[in-house]
Amino acid sequence: MEIYDHPTFRMACQQFDLVADHLQIPTDERDRLKFPKRSLTVSLPIHCDDGSTKVFTGYRVQHYLTLGPTKGGLRFHPDVTLGEVAALAMWMSWKCALTGLPYGGAKGGITCDPGQMSATELERLTRRYTQEMIPFIGPQVDVMAPDVGTNEQVMAWMMDTYSVHNGYTVPSIVTGKPVALGGSLGRREATGRGVAYLVNRATDAIGLDITNATAVVQGYGNVGSIAALSLARYGAKIIAVSDVRGGVYNREGLDLWKLEKHVAQTKSVVGFPDSEPVSNDQLLLLPCDILVPAALERQITAANAGKIQCRIIAEAANGPTTPEADVILAQRPEIFIIPDVLCNAGGVIVSYFEWVQDLQSFFWGETEIVDKLFRILETSFTQILTTSRKQKISMRLAALSVGVKRVQEAKRMRGLFP
Numbered sequence: 001m002e003i004y005d006h007p008t009f010r011m012a013c014q015q016f017d018l019v020a021d022h023l024q025i026p027t028d029e030r031d032r033l034k035f036p037k038r039s040l041t042v043s044l045p046i047h048c049d050d051g052s053t054k055v056f057t058g059y060r061v062q063h064y065l066t067l068g069p070t071k072g073g074l075r076f077h078p079d080v081t082l083g084e085v086a087a088l089a090m091w092m093s094w095k096c097a098l099t100g101l102p103y104g105g106a107k108g109g110i111t112c113d114p115g116q117m118s119a120t121e122l123e124r125l126t127r128r129y130t131q132e133m134i135p136f137i138g139p140q141v142d143v144m145a146p147d148v149g150t151n152e153q154v155m156a157w158m159m160d161t162y163s164v165h166n167g168y169t170v171p172s173i174v175t176g177k178p179v180a181l182g183g184s185l186g187r188r189e190a191t192g193r194g195v196a197y198l199v200n201r202a203t204d205a206i207g208l209d210i211t212n213a214t215a216v217v218q219g220y221g222n223v224g225s226i227a228a229l230s231l232a233r234y235g236a237k238i239i240a241v242s243d244v245r246g247g248v249y250n251r252e253g254l255d256l257w258k259l260e261k262h263v264a265q266t267k268s269v270v271g272f273p274d275s276e277p278v279s280n281d282q283l284l285l286l287p288c289d290i291l292v293p294a295a296l297e298r299q300i301t302a303a304n305a306g307k308i309q310c311r312i313i314a315e316a317a318n319g320p321t322t323p324e325a326d327v328i329l330a331q332r333p334e335i336f337i338i339p340d341v342l343c344n345a346g347g348v349i350v351s352y353f354e355w356v357q358d359l360q361s362f363f364w365g366e367t368e369i370v371d372k373l374f375r376i377l378e379t380s381f382t383q384i385l386t387t388s389r390k391q392k393i394s395m396r397l398a399a400l401s402v403g404v405k406r407v408q409e410a411k412r413m414r415g416l417f418p
């Protein structure tokens with residue numbers, strides 16, 4: 001499977017191999033569980049605003065199809081590769097399985113820099129990608145959602161393009177849409193809200209008073225900003241946040257309401273008054289109780305894992321911690337890790353609610369959605385914490401084991417197809 005070769009894919013494979021050893025999965029079942037079922041690479045020519053024509057590359061990877069449609073986000077970022085997308089698709093499989101959702105994992109991406117493109121260029125690119133994906137997706141085949149660099153507007157363009165092709169409106173083709181187009185209440189907030197809920201549960205588990213806790217958030221995007229606000233609602237003090245341009249730090253706590261206004265005006269946290277600048281590397285090493293990486297993969301590495309000064313790492317991003325860093329963190333039992341496949345599962349859980357609501361054309365209130373979200377997270381958190389403590393294994397190994405085992409059982413019962 002050389003086509004997927006990439007550091008992030010190798011990392012996802014390394015994690016899988018540890019789980020396979022732990023679960024004693026027979027060798028002849030491993031490759032079937034590990035490697036994606038299928039992937040599609042497309043070339044995407046669009047007209048740019050300056051009159052030129054530019055060709056972008058887009059990907060979609062569907063990891064396994066045994067349990068129902070596949071589900072996963074769409075990323076717009078300059079570093080997107082097929083291998084990165086494949087790793088993210090694999091993690092989606094374990095995440096959906098461990099939270100009991102009837103989906104296989106998938107992920108998509110376009111190698112582009114949305115920050116350097118106009119809204120009309122982004123619309124053309126999104127529509128062209130959706131058009132190319134039509135034979136490969138569908139409400140019962142593969143359902144996309146927002147990820148890094150994409151948002152409700154991108155989902156609206158995708159839904160519209162797919163619907164125009166079909167000749168009727170198909171809201172269930174994507175989740176994370178605007179509520180006005182059949183999106184779910186609480187979807188935009190779901191991932192960050194779930195992160196904060198699980199952090200609160202983790203503080204209970206280790207006996208930390210969240211109302212006296214400090215938190216640092218790397219990546220102040222959709223997930224990071226909502227996680228920060230939700231943690232503040234639980235009583236935590238947010239002392240530092242960052243985005244791709246850099247970070248801001250105030251030991252006494254950042255005023256998040258003023259920060260929201262600053263970000264809305266300047267499109268970055270950088271330059272926020274009442275704070276001092278901090279680099280993304282320094283930010284991860286700040287003394288705090290709760291560290292929330294909410295940006296990209298491979299941020300906590302062998303180089304910084306020994307120097308991190310926190311009690312809880314809440315992995316809001318996918319794959320923020322490398323296996324090498326995990327080895328170092330295993331020697332630091334004072335740090336409690338909420339692994340990504342559990343920590344950021346709130347997003348796909350409410351995406352599942354959105355898909356169900358769209359299929360039934362019957363919409364729920366936000367209280368019902370948040371209540372159902374927290375119930376699923378509670379069950380998963382308790383199961384993983386119990387597994388981790390009983391078997392004396394890390395939270396990551398416990399979470400991945402629960403997910404991989406469910407997929408293994410499903411595949412065993414169905415046979416070699418699909």
Ligand code: NAD
Binds near residue numbers: 219222245294
């Ligand atoms: P986003 O594009 O809204 O925000 C990403 C943020 O990270 C931005 O503020 C960006 O400036 C910042 N960033 C990018 N590169 C950075 C770097 N090198 N250092 C520091 N900051 C950097 O994306 P998002 O939807 O918030 O996703 C963030 C993470 O959460 C990703 O790992 C994504 O896969 C994961 N995730 C998202 C969802 C969701 O519902 N959106 C669900 C599950 C997991």
